[in-house]
Amino acid sequence: MDCLALERFRWETSRVRSLQKLRTLRDQVNEEFGRRLLFAEVLEWNREVNEYHDALIRRVIVLAEEQLKEERGEAAPLPYAFLLFGSGGRGEQTLWSDQDNGLIYADPSSADERIRADRYFAELAARITEGLETIGYPPCHGRVICTNVQWRKPLQDYCRMVNEWMQEPDWEHVRYLLITADVRAVYGDESLGRALVEEIYRYTADRPAMLEHMLRNTLHHKVSIGVFGQLIKERYGEDAGGVDVKYGAYIPIVNGIRLLAVEAGIRHSSTEERITALIAGGHVSEEIGHDWLEALTLALKLRSMAPYQIEEGRYVTRGKLTADQLTKERVTELKQCLRIGTDLQKYVKKSIQKEINKG
Template identity: 90%
Template sequence: MDRLALERFQEEAFRVRSLQKLRALRDQVNEEFGRHLLFGEALEWNREVNAYHDALIRRVIALSEERLKEEQGKGAPLPYAFLLFGSGGRGEQTLWSDQDNGLIYADPSSVDERLEAERYFAELAARITEGLETVGYPPCHGQVLCTNEQWRKPLQDYRRMVNEWMQEPDWEHVRYLLITVDACAVYGDETLGRALVEEIYRYTAACPAMLEYMLCNTLHHKVSLGVFGQLIKERYGEDAGGVDVKYGAYIPIVNGIRLLAVEAGIRRSSTEERIKALIAGGHVSEEIGQDWLGALKLALKLRSMTPYQIEEGRYVTRGKLTADQLTKERVTELKHCLRIGADLQKYVKKSIHKEIDKRLGDR
């Protein structure tokens, strides 16, 4: 989609007063983006898709706010931010990504203000989630949602929660920490989201052993490449013969780069920006960094080519390329991406262990 068309869409989305019309607009723009996938530069295409998602989400939030104000006669009792996690936080949503979000608000100054904020933001979160579903975003299966009290609370409570996770770094807690590192405010007071993420960077810098726990989670998903260089394909079910691009290619790259960014203290959320910052800061050579960018481009493109369907009005996908899609050219691209991903995982493991030894040795 060209820049003028994207700007026109964003302007039209801002004017829409109904969720149903916003959904119709999304369907129209989804088709337009889908037609341009194979003809555009993957990173630029991805940036435009995510600018489009951000515009849709902001409009759903604004409409939810407006209608709640009409009913209750008052707006938000405290400054707040609507956070995107996962691919949304990284600015890497596909055309059919689901909801991964949270809501963070300023610390109340009294018990009454806390109760009022809890009531208001619980209702707002319900409206937003319902609105996003109407526009086609299914809720996160893992319940990383603003309607879940775990992901809707004041800053001080979020800080307390992430510190508890870091002090008891079991598998699930570290998984939540890595989810939170990707947080990005799409609406509202951005300083609240930054303060939350900063808590993790601060603790990790002071306690380098945390990197080892993060490394274990980071390397959990292996690339879909066998020891002899063959693709690891789905063996059973309706995806038999296909390849899991999301968890076999994209996620290993994203996870590895995220941990290198945490290690280096790079406060960026997108994988592309993290790689560029690693290069610019001298944390990785230009050659290796460019290889990572190339692999990211392929992973984003291939992930966006996976089939999707609409179920109960929501866009959904299993994140797998089908056997029919694995043409000779596609297999060559995929293997190249996976080889770089495998090398990246080895690099991350070596880098993290070296950094831990260095920090502990300096004490």
């Protein structure tokens, strides 16, 4: 999408007064971005898509705030931030990503203030979630969402939760920890989100053994390529003959880069920015880092080509390329992406084990 068109859509989005009109705008923009994918520079296309997601989410939040103000005369009793996790936190949402979010607010100074804050932010979270569903974002299946009290609390409680995960690093706790490492504040007081991330980086810097627990989770999803270079395809069901590009290509790449960023103390949440910072900081050679950028570019492109459908008014996808989509060109791109992904996972394992031994 050219700059003028994107700016016009953002301008309209910032002024829309109803969720129904916001949904109409989103549908129009999705259609336009979908047409551009095969002809665009992928990383730039991805940045623009996510800038527009951010604009949509912010508008839903503003409308929810205004609604509470008009109906109840209530404004936020404390500074707060709306957080994005997952691909939203990394700035890598597809056109049909779901909701992975949370809400964090400043620590109350009294019991009464805590009660008021809990009540207000619970109602705000419910309205934001409903608004996002109305404009097509399905809720997270894993319940990483602001209506879940686990992901809606004051900063001190969030930090306490993160420290409990790190002190008892079982599989589920480390999974949540890695989800949190991708967090990004899309609205409100960004310092609250940064303070939360600092807990993870500070603890890991002091205790490098934590990286070993993170490594096991990071390498859980294997790249979808066999020992002889063949694609590992879906064997059964309606996806038979296709390839899972989300969990077989994209997730192994972003997981590996995330762990290297944590190891290096790099605070960026975007995978692209993490790779660039790893190169700039001398943590990896330019040649290897550019290979990783190539793999990320291919993974983002192929993931965004996966078919989607609209169910109950929400955009959904299984994140898989169909057998019919596996043309010679797509297979060549996919194999290149997967080969680099396999080398990346080997690099991550070696790098983390070296750091653990040194620590």
